[in-house]
Amino acid sequence: MISDLSIRETDVMDAHLLRTFVAVADTGSFSTAAQRLSYTQSAVSQQIAALEADLGTPLLTRRPVALTPAGERLHRHAQLILVRLAAARADVARAVAPPGRLALGLTPLAWTGEVAAALARIRAEAARLRTSVLVGDRDRIVTAVATGELDLGLVDGFAARSDPLRLPDPGGARAVGVAEDAAVVALPAGHPLGLRAGLDLSDLADAYWIDAPDIAPLSRLPVDGLRAGLSYRGADVPTLVGLIAAGHGLAVLPARVVTAGSGLVGVPIKTPRLIHRVEMLADRSGQRLAALLDPTAGP
Amino acid sequence: MISDLSIRETDVMDAHLLRTFVAVADTGSFSTAAQRLSYTQSAVSQQIAALEADLGTPLLTRRPVALTPAGERLHRHAQLILVRLAAARADVARAVAPPGRLALGLTPLAWTGEVAAALARIRAEAARLRTSVLVGDRDRIVTAVATGELDLGLVDGFAARSDPLRLPDPGGARAVGVAEDAAVVALPAGHPLGLRAGLDLSDLADAYWIDAPDIAPLSRLPVDGLRAGLSYRGADVPTLVGLIAAGHGLAVLPARVVTAGSGLVGVPIKTPRLIHRVEMLADRSGQRLAALLDPTAGP
DNA sequence: AGTCCTTACGTAACTCGTAACCATC
């Protein structure tokens, strides 16, 4: 029964060094990273030096602080490892004492009729649990579920009909699709293109797009070359709808957002074949409640 | 561009402690784990105590040494984290200096005509590289590719036609199917069932099976309740074939193993719909060579 | 000159091994 997949001493890396390395890479500065982690700048310098010595290669250029190719590789791995480390601790904590609360997180566009109904069912079931709801961007929600900060996460995105959303590593959590909707190009009401029955996204490469990285990032659409004429930082959907209605640019949105009265028209996207999907993420403690979100389980 | 998915100080766990914990859990003994890791037994005891203190819960029972429920959870996470840690180091090493070698690993049943031809192509392409080949069980191969010990891995298994093999976490490596074959029940030539056109596996629950954990573990078939009458520890396929031919029991094998002259007959499996598939695992340094294994890329 | 990373050095904390201790078979 003994697996001999033993990990050599030399394979193990100090996770604290990885954490510091990620902080430096993310902030682009030794001193800001030090502040964030409550170290002195000197300590950060030493830690990075130790990590570089351990791996036998420079990971960062100084002045400006940037990742070397080796550093890029490590950065990808390190982020994931830190999440899994946090996930492990959270999982053990839950094994000891199941949380007496329900923490739910969702991305702005994950709020659908199905979700609203399901949340009502959950609160009925879990009436005695203190419930909290957090809205955040996709990475934030996924990471929070992985680390046990949230029990249940609902994230949305655009994908081909049969593809799952390409989520970052969810720790030990499972993803299940809970709602689907058509993906449309949202245009101001009265826009000439609004009369078309369907559009090809790549034909719209010359249009002005609104990039809303906290709601529906252009970069995450499986289409390249869409230029953002305006960038909207914020998680409020009505504001985004208003910006589109006012003619500041187009956006790809789920059809249900483009309702009568929104001042928008939605034109279905012909190519690529996209749909908007909401997926639910649940760790073990969320699995039981997750069943209540199952759209096939009506009241 | 700054992601605020910061990992708290308290989230980070000492990876060395995890390594020790896994060793203890795997060996079921503090002292043997200590030997394996070149520590004193006292050090191991202290490390486990430190980890338990950190997590605030017992992870192991002593006398006998066994995992508590919390320990079980941690064990699963820890194994994965250690592999990813090793994978990170290996990936960085490759980013610095691509290995001047080709290390290939395969499971016993992964050796097919396609694979043989592809290996010939690879050696022609990579004639200047020292090549090594390792045969091992699936977990061994997958882990070795993840940790960079191998550049290319070929693993086989049985799955439904459209399902991928359910492999353990492959670090950063990618899996691609390279060969498929029918899955058959291998019977001694002349066996009465040999005349049947197709069989339902669950109808054979009462038969005597040979479990060959190093070649084709019964436990990994997506069917429960197959009793092993004989267990064969070893990686040599002809011996397994001989055991079946001699009437010691049945096994599920890829059709190509059941050739004329093997002394076996193979009966196709009707339910569940299984095929035998070989998948290739390659980290980044193996990707270029992996292209040569692509069955669609003829010479 | 100012910003920001590195290096030197002293102190505090930690980790491991030895050895004595204790529990279970």
Add this chain to the structure above:
DNA sequence: GATGGTTACGAGTTACGTAAGGACT
């Protein structure tokens, strides 16, 4: 009483902070 995990304690090492140093803008 043998086997095997725990605890006490001291030595060696590590890791951090302070402070001085150096490079680039």
